[in-house]
Amino acid sequence: MLALEEPDPALPAPIAGLACVEISATRPLLTQLRRQLIAWFGQAGLPAGRIQDLVLAVYEALANVVEHAYLGAPGTLDLHAHRHGSRVTVTVIDRGCWRPAAVPGLLRGRGLPLIHTLADESAFTTTPAGTVVEMSWICAPVM
Template identity: 55%
Template sequence: MCPASDPADDGAPALRLHRPARLQDASDLRYVLTGWARARDLPEALIADLELAVYEALVNSAEHAYPDGTTGTLHLHAHHDDHTVRVTVTDHGQWRPQPAPDPLRGRGLPLIHLLADHAEITATDQGTVITMTWQLTRDRA
């Protein structure tokens, strides 16, 4: 496994990490992603959107993909080119529905769709992939 403390600032446009699907590891991955984005001189407004949307995807995967008592894996892949930043969060579990609606929860996926320029969620029997894309030409001021 790649350690979450890896700053990933070697100049490569891609970041690939995987960690156990636990809330603390989701936080660690968020901090590494933020450092990777800052090392590429991405605009701070974009970094803020990226950090929150990706964290929501990571937490959703950690909380919902694996049965209680099991820990699966979270995969984070980020890629940056001249026009876009694309981040993919992948799990290999089966998302479980919440037992009852909770008025204090359930805002993660709508928030992801609001913060990313494009978000796609693909659920299969092998897991769930959340792909978020941001256009670098968009004014975020």
Template identity: 55%
Template sequence: MCSPSNPHDDPAPALHLRQPARLDDASTLRYALADWARAQDLPPELISDLELAAYEALVNAAEHAYPDGTTGTLDLHAHHDNHTVTVIVTDHGQWRPQRAPDPRRGRGLPLIHLLSHHAEITPTEQGTVITMAWQLTRDHSSS
């Protein structure tokens, strides 16, 4: 006889979205991530941090991964368990260096590192993967 499964052992639903790599679509993905996080009953402070960090990653990818005049794609993946929330932003281009230093820009990656508990930027031949993770406390894990 099988024992009933514990609902707390079931993984939370993951978020998987793909959009064109345009600034307007980065905003759409940002709001979808915030809606997903609220549906997971994550704490509001955490939702704010992951929403802003993910948005910075999405905007960086939209602005730097594809040559001017072309539009590639952005993938947004988010999942969590009782211990960690992970958000992954993937582009399928090659990041281009900034043309000229601009003192009003260049804060996205430091902000991602500041807002998340762990952030990793991994360039590959197929694009760049930005993985951000936040640790959940027992009081802030979803039920």
């Protein structure tokens, strides 16, 4: 398991097996969570080249929650990461509201296209209850 340099009591224990966490959607916690994701993906037996894609896509989804979901109010996010055979699936869930671009047709960010490019499969679902981003990758089967 990865030991954080300065453990934060608000951060859950390092991810093992199935990762299900609910944390405050703040940038400092995302940085620590990113380190834990790197460790978990390594423990899940993923090749180093795939780990970079997973971490970047997942971090982008997490950062989108912090930046966009709660309109400056405090909020939380859930992260679920698991491996089933040769597939790794990561789901990021918020309870905020999706905000369309301020200018219709103007794509301000590059996060969603980046996630689509890095993940083998991705889906975005928005409802009044929040947004769910699900990403999955095919990796070598566990031996």
